[in-house]
Amino acid sequence: MRRTPLSIAVSTALLGAALSMPAHAQTPTELELARKLDRLAAELAEVKAQLATLRAQGGNAGTAAAASEAGTATRAAPAPATADAAPAAGRPTRAELPTRAELAEPATVLTSYGEINYTRPTKAPQDAQVDLRRFVLGFQHRMDSKTRLVAELEVEHAVSSADDPGEVALEQAFVERELGARLAARAGLFLIPAGMLNENHEPTAYYGVHRNFVETAIIPSTWREVGVQLIGNLDNGLTIQGGLSTGFDVGKWDATSTEGAESPLGAIHQEGAQARARNLAVFGAINWRGVPGLLVGGSAFSGAASHSQPLLPSARVSLWDLHARWSPGRWDLSSVYARGSISNTAALNATLVGNPTLIPERFDGWYLQGAYRLWSQGDYVLSPFVRLERFNTARDYADLGAGLTPQAAGTERVTTVGVNFLVGQGVVLKADVQRFGLVSANNRVNLGLGWSF
Amino acid sequence: MRLTLFPAALVALAPASAFAVHYLSAEQAQKLMFPDAERFELRDVAADAGSTHAGDAPMQVRIARRGDATLGYVVVDEVVGKFERITYAVGLNRDGSVRQVEVMDYRESHGHEIRLPAWRRQFEGKTVASAIRVGEDIANISGATLSCQHVTDGVRRIVARIDALRRSGSLG
Structure with a gap:
């Protein structure tokens, strides 16, 4: 098993605790000390086994659980009783864990936008076009x-x-x-x-x-x-x-x-x-x-x-x-x-x-x-x-x-007056009138449908 | 050819960072919001509990405690910006008003400004009675409209849900 910073930190903490034991014990005999060390070694082995089990629960779930254990709760991950228990030094850094995005997000996102327009020159309606x-x-x-x-x-x-x-x-x-x-x-x-x-x-x-x-x-x-x-x-x-x-x-x-x-x-x-x-x-x-x-x-x-x-x-x-x-x-x-x-x-x-x-x-x-x-109501916004x-x-x-x-x-002078009507965040209906100060033959009325996601 | 070699050299020379757009962990965010808290109790909330919005997911509330006193609540949530997920945390006072919003992860190319204090401060003091909508009481960031809207919508849902949970006594 590859030693991760978490397991290293746990080991270090336990060993540190073991080494500091004599200072707290009043008159520790060598025998007592040896027993304590044995017990700690057993506990360490148990912790290692638990870690291995966590990892073995499939890449995704295991990592999510490990992240959760370190306090980085995700919506899907089971929650520990308290979030502030894990010492900062023991946290696996994000560089070593697959990121949440890598676990949960699709790597490829399809996008699209488009617009369909109706344009009617007011002085030449025969040229109206979709x-x-x-x-x-x-x-x-x-x-x-x-x-x-x-x-x-x-x-x-x-x-x-x-x-x-x-x-x-x-x-x-x-x-x-x-x-x-x-x-x-x-x-x-x-x-x-x-x-x-x-x-x-x-x-x-x-x-x-x-x-x-x-x-x-x-x-x-x-x-x-x-x-x-x-x-x-x-x-x-x-x-x-x-x-x-x-x-x-x-x-x-x-x-x-x-x-x-x-x-x-x-x-x-x-x-x-x-x-x-x-x-x-x-x-x-x-x-x-x-x-x-x-x-x-x-x-x-x-x-x-x-x-x-x-x-x-x-x-x-x-x-x-x-x-x-x-x-x-x-x-x-x-x-x-x-x-x-x-x-x-x-x-x-x-x-x-x-x-x-x-x-x-x-x-x-x-x-x-x-x-x-x-005006706006629910998904609709009129501007x-x-x-x-x-x-x-x-x-x-x-x-x-x-x-x-x-x-x-x-110099052309164009005045545009109109409305955008949003349907949700991805669809827009538009209508406007455009008046051209220099070449008034270009004056037009426009209607449009657009989308984007 | 020189054109394509140039960025490769830049990339090679760039300092390696642990995770480019990860700003805060949940612990850091909750400590930032409630520096006086002695502990944070995690409370799992079922999808329908306190739900005010169809499609609400199960939620986890971090209750900030000092002794027996409740200082407030922290909820970590994710929304999709334009393409990518945004992870953020909302801190709420005991009375359910927004104390602080922190952006923990932001991965979009545009709109990094939502993590700036000036934008996040707009949420402070908002309650279930506030609009909490972009274009009303929350100003947009030009070029990052969807990120702003989705985080704002997320904060609004969390405020409404915490309020309902608080009133029903489920946050003890």
């Missing part, structure tokens, strides 16, 4: 108490084939390793910590049928890169993330399409699909949650994006944001400001002049959002909300000379 926007299947597999794999596979627009609009993509596939109570490392395809939505993008986590514009047009969504990342959780409520990853590829800019005008970075992201990696990017985020209900944070990302491609001038993509969320009582108030830039666009655009969509030098946007938990957004996907173009420099885009 879309199974996203269906995501994911899993988290715990390889040991400190190492896990997280993966999400996404189907967008229901059907993916040569004739259909859908696409299939890996949204996340990374390994996370806990390096300590406050430090973890990730490697693989992970979500970049930017804004508030990117890492928490399930439909139950945000207001409105569609994701907000600032965190789709300015900060791409769902934005992921391949790289390594360190995550520190400090005791003052700060979470600090930082790392090295793949970045954007300005060579992917399609000046003939309007995609770049909708989301400049969404048009040149690489998503780990044979991503050019001659240049890497650095990123970091700081979030503070030291006061309940409050989140204040910011993020920054910067990386060269030309990857030494022939005839492609060097360029750098940078993006930063500041965000805050405050939820006192029934209120949920939040705001994000994000700003991105691409360097050396004059040289990049020189060969693209004449095309409809040139590369902007700067793009930015912000929103203010307020929601109120108006109306209002969101005001201002964003510009081409705030500035680099000077290409008179007549050639494109005019900066107008």
